[in-house]
Amino acid sequence: MAEVVIVSAARTPIGTLNGSLSSVTAVELGTIAAKAAIRRSGISASDIGQSIFGNVLQANNGQNIARQIALQSGMDTSSTAMTVNEVCGSGLKAVRMGQAAILLGDADTVLVGGTESMSNTPYYAPDMRSGHKYGSVEFVDGIFRDGLSDAFTGQPMGMTAENVAKTFGITRRQQDEFALGSHIKAVNAQLSGAFDEEIAPVPVPAGHTGDHSILVDKDDGPRDDTDMEKLGRLRTVFVKPGCAAAGSGGSGCGELGYGKNGRGEPGRGEAGRGDSGFPDNAGTAQDTDTAGPADTVQARGTVTAGNASGINDGAAALVLMRKDLAIERGISYLAEISGYAEGGIDPDFMGYAPKRVIERMLRNTHSAIEDIDLFEINEAFASQSIAVMDQLEIPENKLNVNGGAIALGHPLGASGARILVTLLYALRARKKATGVAALCVGGGIGVAMQVRMADGTDR
Known part of the structure; x- marks a missing residue:
């Protein structure tokens, strides 16, 4: 069977919301990353036959x-293109589909x-669409509706993180410590x-009239001023006092949730879910080891911004x-x-999915x-990252060595490709x-890819 190689890779900086x-539009961001990758490859854009991009x-966007x-x-009009939406896994699935296109x-x-x-x-x-004659009009946030809410229950994705935290006994303090570590690693990587x-x-317009531009070349997210005290002061946002987590038979009372799915119907409930796949040693978080501002009991939730x-x-x-073609052309x-x-x-436990797919791979x-x-x-x-790391027994010094999405950010359709790019350079x-790149995906899916570096590459 033919083998497929990654000739080059690039990413833009990651900006915060309204940062x-x-x-810059999604098309413009994608084009900047694409041009950089093509330039680094040494291949003419006109020689590339397909374009496959994730976008959620x-x-x-057109x-x-x-x-x-x-x-x-700069690709030729005779080339083909396809946009992929597998939520958070879209970018990595695009890589997989590109690999498949070559193998086929x-x-x-x-x-x-x-x-x-x-x-x-x-x-x-x-x-x-059919007109509105009287009364108020409701607007729906596209970010939440199509990106950050569960399609089955209408609950925010944060409720799935609460479910994982409860199932595996992951405390608020553990999550905050993990988050702090992500920022420390990302800040050190920047420095x-x-x-x-x-x-x-990425060039962005500057000045009152936008008559000139500045180059953004660093991620917005990493913070060198955060610490456990500041993280501990943040309130939990997905579970209210007296509300059970969704995975334990309750609604979770998520503040951002619709309470119904997007069609105005009740969520799935508990019937017909089958085995969650969790090990017998999964526990319940008590948070009795925390103190001060971070002392948040499970009933009030553990997940914060x-x-x-x-x-x-x-x-x-x-x-x-194709690997043989790259060798033939001296690329x-x-x-x-x-x-x-x-x-x-x-x-309801989507964040745990990488554990299963990494094992399978x-x-x-x-x-x-x-x-x-x-x-x-x-x-x-943080809760799902800790659960996956612990259950797979991944050494901490091998995981997200330059920080991860908690510090760097999670632009949904880009993240799968972004973590692969970062992995290659690391x-x-x-x-x-x-190396292995993996993501959890809204709706309860996991995706993972394994790569082996080439010897003597200079690109």
């Missing part, structure tokens, strides 16, 4: 964002990635220049090629794609945890060989 990149919040990025990046002979070279501008996501007026190679700077990922803007792109490459897996679990590649040099597992929430900087 440094808020004036697609309203108002038709097929992958096609827009392709043509604006549909293309020799494919541009893949993901892009998201959550700052530019519109509000919806769902009852206006050391660890992100400099992977980032493609400080120990969860943010709402962000950003893009990432990679160029894939150096970063890594080979050596494994992939995805699978589903109960949506390692079985398929005849690998063990100790064989993997570095892991990039998307930090949607492996190269440390002269390591094997």
Whole structure:
């Protein structure tokens, strides 16, 4: 069977909601990342046969964002393009689909990635199509409706993190400590220049008239001024006193939830879910080990804005090629794609899904945890990151070595490609060989990819 290699990779900085990149569209962000990846590959854009990009919040982006990025990046009009929406896994699924296109002979070279501008996501007026004669009009936040709420229950994604925390006995203090560690690693990475190679700077308009631009070349999110005291002062937002977590038979009383699914129907309830797949040693968080502001009992919840990922803007792109063709043309490459897996679990515990798919992938590649040099597992929430790390027994010094989404941010459709880009550069900087990138996906899905670095690459 033919093998597929990653020739090049690039990402934009990640902006916070209404932050440094808020004036840049998802198409523009994706195009900047794509042009950088193509330039680094040494391949002509006109020689790339397909473009596949992840994008979740697609309203108002125009038709097929992958096609827009392709043509604006210099690809030929004879090329094809497809936009992927697998929620948080979209960017990594785009890489997988690019790999599949090459293996199936549909293309020799494919541009893949993901892009998201959550700052530019519109509000919806769902009852206006047939007119509105009298009374108030309700607007629905597109970010929450299509990105950050469970399609089955209408509850915010944070409730799934509360469910994982309760099931595995993960305390508020543990989550805050994990979040602080993410910021410390990300700040250190910025100070050391660890992100400099992977980032493609983004020009943004500046001045009152926008008559000139500045280059944004650093992520907005990492904070060098945060500490446990500040994190401990943040209130929990998804569970109110007296409300049971959704996975324990209650509604969770999530403040942001619709209480019904998006069609105005009741959520799934408890029937027909099957085995959650949790081990027998999963416990219940008591938070008796905490003190001071962080002393939050489980009944009041444990998930805060400080120990969860943010709402962000950003893009990432990679160029894939058939390995034998790269060798034939003398094109150096970063890594080979050596494994992939995805699978589903109960949506109420979606953050735990990476544990299952990483295990499945390692079985398929005849690998063990100790064989993997570095892991990039998307930090949607600290609770699920801790659960996956602990249950897989991943050493802390191998996980998200430059920080993760809690510090850097989580632009939904871009994150899968972003963590892969970051993984590749981290492996190269440390002269390591094997890595795994994985994400949990809203709706109860997990995706994972394994890569092996090339020897002697200079790109």
